[in-house]
Amino acid sequence: MTRREWITIAGAAGVSGWAGFKVPVEDTNRVPLKDNGAKSPVAIVKASSYSQELAARILEGVRQCGLNPKGKRVVLKPNMVEFEKSNAINTDVALVAAAVEVFHQLGAADVKIAEGPGHRRDTFGLAEEAGYRGGLTKFDHLFTDLNRDDVSYVEKFADEGGIYLPNTILNADLVVSLPKMKTHHWAGATLSMKNFFGLVPGSVYGWPKNMLHHVGIPKSIVELNRIVYGKTFAIVDGITGMEGNGPIQGVPKHAGVLVMGADLRAVDATCCRIMGIDPSKVEYLQMAEALGNASEAGIEQRGEKITSVRTDFALIPEFAGLRLQNAVL
Numbered sequence: 001m002t003r004r005e006w007i008t009i010a011g012a013a014g015v016s017g018w019a020g021f022k023v024p025v026e027d028t029n030r031v032p033l034k035d036n037g038a039k040s041p042v043a044i045v046k047a048s049s050y051s052q053e054l055a056a057r058i059l060e061g062v063r064q065c066g067l068n069p070k071g072k073r074v075v076l077k078p079n080m081v082e083f084e085k086s087n088a089i090n091t092d093v094a095l096v097a098a099a100v101e102v103f104h105q106l107g108a109a110d111v112k113i114a115e116g117p118g119h120r121r122d123t124f125g126l127a128e129e130a131g132y133r134g135g136l137t138k139f140d141h142l143f144t145d146l147n148r149d150d151v152s153y154v155e156k157f158a159d160e161g162g163i164y165l166p167n168t169i170l171n172a173d174l175v176v177s178l179p180k181m182k183t184h185h186w187a188g189a190t191l192s193m194k195n196f197f198g199l200v201p202g203s204v205y206g207w208p209k210n211m212l213h214h215v216g217i218p219k220s221i222v223e224l225n226r227i228v229y230g231k232t233f234a235i236v237d238g239i240t241g242m243e244g245n246g247p248i249q250g251v252p253k254h255a256g257v258l259v260m261g262a263d264l265r266a267v268d269a270t271c272c273r274i275m276g277i278d279p280s281k282v283e284y285l286q287m288a289e290a291l292g293n294a295s296e297a298g299i300e301q302r303g304e305k306i307t308s309v310r311t312d313f314a315l316i317p318e319f320a321g322l323r324l325q326n327a328v329l
Contacts, residue, residue, distance in 0.1 A: 040263035040293045041065050042270045044304040047239050048256045054098035055105075058235060061260035062102065064302040067233055070107035072173035075144075076100065079179040079195050079237075080115045081248060083129040088240045088252040091178045093135035095237050095258075099178060100142070113139075114168050116146030116198045118208040123147055144168045147202035158215045158223050164204045169228065177234040177264060181241035181257075181271055183250055187217050188282045188319050189275065190247045191268040192234035196224040218284035225264060225291055234267040235260050238274065243313035255311045257304070265292030266299045276312030278324040 043061035047054060076099050078091035096113060103111045113136070120126045123145040124133075133139045149166035157163035169175055179195035187194055197212060197220070205211045212220040225232075236259040244250035257274060261267040265288050269279035279285050279294050286294075293299055315322060 039298055039300040040261060040266035041300045041302055042259065042261040042263070042266050043302045044270065044274070044306065044309060045258045045260070046256055046304055046309065047258050050092050050094040050239055054095055055101045057258055058095075058098055058102045058260075059105070061235070061258055061303065062106070062233075065233075065261050067262060068106070069103055069174055071109050073110045073171065074103045074108045074112070074174045074176060075168060075172040076103070076111065076113045076176045076178055077169075077195060077198060078113065078115055079190075079198070080117055080123075080126060080130060080132070082117075082119055083126060087248075087250075088180065088242050089248055090130050091180050091237045092239065093131045095235070095239070096132070096178060097136050099176065099235060100136070103176075108174075111142070112144060112168065112172075113142045114144040114146050114149070114166070116149075116166070116201055118197060118200075118202070121147070121202065121207055146199060149201060151201055151204060154227055157227070158219055160211070160215065163223075163227075164201060165199055165227065166201055169199050173231060175228050175232050177232060177236075179234070179236055180247075181236050181238035181255060181259075181275065182246040183243055183275070183313055183315060183319070184247050185245055185249075185316060185318075187221070187284060188315075188322050189268070189272055189277055191271045192236055192264045193221050193225050193268050193284065193288065196221070196228065199224060199228075218287050221284040222288045222291065225288065229291055232264055233260070233262050234264050236267060236271055238271065241275075241313065243275075243315075245316055251314075253311070253313050255309065255313075257309050263292035263299075265294050269294035270299060270301070270306065273306050273324060274310055276310060276324050277315070277322045281322045 043064035045061045047057045080090045146166045151164040155162045177192040177195045182190050184190040238255040238257040241253045242250040243253040272279040
C-alpha cells in the first residue's frame with residue numbers, strides 16, 4: 001500500500017458516519033454516453049444585473065432547455081472559493097436564491113445547496129462572509145458542507161482506482177452546477193464542469209485537494225463529470241464574471257448573461273465563445289468528447305445569439321493563444 005493510498009483510506013475512515021460501501025462504476029453512468037446524432041440545447045438569457053427578476057430569467061432558460069425537475073431531489077452546487085468584497089469570486093447569492101425558488105416552483109421534491117471549498121476549511125464561515133447565510137432563507141437547513149459530508153467509494157477514477165464522494169451528490173437525482181463565469185490561470189476557463197472540483201471532500205483528500213492536481217486538472221474535470229453524467233444541469237453566472245488571473249485574483253468582468261443546459265460540455269463551450277475563448281483549444285473540453293458536444297454544429301443555441309452577447313475576457317499571457325478569432329453565430 002502506498003502512502004497516498006493509506007492517507008486516502010485513513011481519511012475516509014475518519015469521516016463521521018462513513019458507510020464503507022462501494023458504488024460500482026456502472027451505477028454512476030445513468031444514461032449512455034453522448035449520442036453523436038443529437039444536438040445539445042444551450043440557452044443564453046440576458047440579465048443585466050443581480051437586481052433583476054432572476055427567477056424569471058432562470059425559468060426562461062430552464063424551459064428553453066426542456067428540463068423537468070418535477071419530483072426530483074435537486075442539489076444546487078454554487079462556486080464558493082474565497083471572499084473579497086471588491087471582487088466577483090463566488091456565484092452571487094441572489095442567483096442561488098433565485099435557483100432555489102425556480103426548482104421549488106417546478107415541483108422538485110427537495111432542493112438543497114452544497115459546496116466543498118478547496119481553500120477554506122471553515123465552509124460555514126466563508127458562507128457567512130460571502131453573504132450566503134444572510135441572503136438565503138433557512139440557509140442552515142438547505143446547506144451541506146461537502147468537505148465533511150458522509151461519503152461512499154466510487155470505483156474507477158482516472159488511475160487512482162476510485163474516489164470517495166459525498167453521499168449528498170451520489171444520492172441526488174439532479175446536480176445543478178452554478179458556477180461563476182471566470183478565466184483560470186491553469187485551465188484557461190473555469191465554468192460548469194470545473195465547478196465539480198468542489199464535490200471532492202477535503203476531509204478525505206485535504207486542502208487544496210492535491211489529489212486532483214496529482215491526477216491533472218483537465219483529467220480530473222473529465223472524471224468527475226463522467227461520474228455524475230446524465231443527472232446534471234448548469235446555470236452559469238455570467239452577469240458579472242472574472243477575467244485575467246482567475247479564479248481568485250482576476251478582476252470583475254460584466255457580461256450580463258446566464259447560460260444554461262444539461263450538456264455541461266456544450267454549456268462550457270458556449271461560455272468560452274461568449275468570453276472570446278476558442279473552446280477547441282481548452283484542454284479539458286477536448287478531453288471530454290465522450291460527455292457531450294462542443295462544436296457549433298453540435299449545439300442548438302436557444303435564446304440570445306452569441307454574437308449579441310460576446311464580451312472578450314482578458315487573458316493572462318500564458319493563455320493568449322486561446323483567443324477566439326472568428327465570429328460565431
